[in-house]
Amino acid sequence: MFLSKQKKGGIVYLYLIESSYDRETHTRRKKIVKSFGQYEVFAKEHPDELKTLEEEYGDQKKKAQQIREKSITDFFHKGEQGTNIAAEINCLFPQKTAHLLLRKIWDDELLMSRHLSYLKSMDSNPVKFNVSNLALYFSTLKIVNPCSYFKGLELSPRFLGDPMSEVSSDDVYRCLGYLSAHKEQLFKHINTRLDTLTDRKHSLIFYDCTNCYFESPYNDSYWYRKKALRLIRKQLRDLNAGYAALSDRELNQVIENTPDYSVQVDELLEAMGEPFRMHGVSKEKRTDLPLVSIALIIDENAIPIDFEVYAGNKSEKKTMVKSIRALKEKYQVNNAMVVADSGLNSATNLLMLNDENLGFSVAKSALSFEKKIREKELDLSTFKNMVTDEGEVTPYRYKIIDFKTRKAEFTDSKNLVQKKSLDCKLLITFSEKRKERDLANLEAMLVQAQDAVQQNKEITHKFSGWKQFVETNTVEAEEANTSENDDGKGNKSKRTKKLIAVKLNEKLIEKRRKCAGFAGVLFKEAPTEKTEYQPSFISSMYHKLVKIEECFRIMKKDFEIRPMYLREQNHIKGHVFLCITALIMLRLLQRKFAENNLPLSVEKIKDLLQNEHLTMAYRGELEPLLFKSQELPINNCLRVKDEETEKRMHDFLSGNKLLDVL
Known part of the structure; x- marks a missing residue:
């Protein structure tokens, strides 16, 4: 039963309501x-009775939440209750606790x-709304159960605790x-805390970019223009009743053919x-879908x-x-x-890093070596054996030579555009294993290229894979056109140009x-x-x-940072913030x-968090109880009895590593 206030004829009445479930309907x-x-009137004449009724039949949802919170508090602060209450239990509900475990890192x-x-x-x-609770919950979801926000x-x-019970999708x-x-x-604050927690020195930073796609065939340029046209159409129909009879397509044509309206569209697009x-x-070959690019900077600890x-x-190269x-x-x-990958290796970027008093170490493919370097600097007799710090x-073998970058344009303090190059060093390394791998890959592609030449195959996307090793000739060909014209007769065939493989490059x-x-590595202190x-x-x-590549792999594979089911720019950036x-x-x-001599991979820690849960036992009108429950580490551990299995069981049941660490 519960109290209910109902408004009738502008007057609020108080009722005691009983609710029951009809199994038939x-x-x-x-x-x-x-x-x-x-x-x-009742509140004024019987205040004590009203107070008693509200205490007994008041907000049932709030009471249930208080009971859940009390159970959680009792469990974590007083330990498990060991009474024999099996006969009183009506049902069991597994409750994940990863958000409570991560709260220690989040808060403390x-x-x-x-x-x-x-x-x-x-x-x-x-x-x-409570931003902290929302951000912690959805950051936890990225780890234990990545999904859409809805x-x-x-x-x-x-x-445990139903943390989003009073949160709406609008709040999210x-x-x-x-x-x-x-x-x-927020990131300034996080980095201040990380400087204290990890004692990092910012002496070595890694930079790389990736991109994430959206499950939509249209980009924002299309959507912005569509929105601008919709606003102009509404304005025109409100001002002129004659436009109301036109379809959207017809009115769009009017807007495009009228200079004043076209200017308004451009102004809206700019706004x-x-x-x-x-x-x-x-980078994932999803050229059919719109993207955003994410630039990430990490420290030597991959944080x-x-x-x-x-x-x-x-x-x-420009966003760096x-x-x-x-x-x-x-x-x-x-x-x-x-430290950056070869994709970010440009003279402009290297000049910028030098002007900002930063050193750099960027990859440079041997295939991009200048002809002079390939002819004079790849003699292995001039290389030395590489020695580690321990001796x-x-x-690996190496040599270091002087290197001058290409000239790049830059704007000086007087806003004058000038061209400048940069003197740095080029570390050339050689590995026999790398040579074997490079030559094996080359031979595999040459087999396909030779086959294409022998059969005079048509070549498309010439500069990818084995096709780059094929030289082609252009041949004109006729294609039959099966479509019909207005008279019902077939159109004439059209002539097209094809690239045919003729010989190897x-x-x-x-x-x-030679470069195998x-x-x-281009570098400069x-x-x-x-x-x-x-x-x-x-x-x-x-x-x-590879550490920063691992970060991207974790966010894409484990956190499912993409595809993104968001449209607004600020929502997209907020989503990336939660993933990072x-x-x-x-x-951490x-x-x-x-630090506890338990080196674990990110994947293993993720599994531990996913498997951490309690079981909530409901007992009718009594307070629910919480039991710690765990899954067995191997499928047949209760069937096969051997020393290894018993040792695993003992290690597993002796205590939870995650709770011990936290």
């Missing part, structure tokens, strides 16, 4: 047990709740916008800002320092300048080495053979750095770039395990 039936008359180490409360207090128009709300009852998207708007302040979700070069999200049609300068301005990073001789093949086994790095250190820095925050928490957990 599958509906709830409500019956008035007692009527107390007008609420205001990153101090996110405190900082978000501070930001909220500084806002002139603060949000009504689906994430539906999963909330499966988490407002939260994404809030995180995007306060991204700079909407730069399109964000755009088609571009996809993110900063990120930026750019439009999908922006060149990675903005990202690095923003990093320096926000975090005062000086005298550091920036161990490795199978021997010069390119010889170049590939070689690789290059920071202008203020006096330390001269050893070749083994320079080479190892580039190999450590989840990655930071995982990295990984460090904690390592």
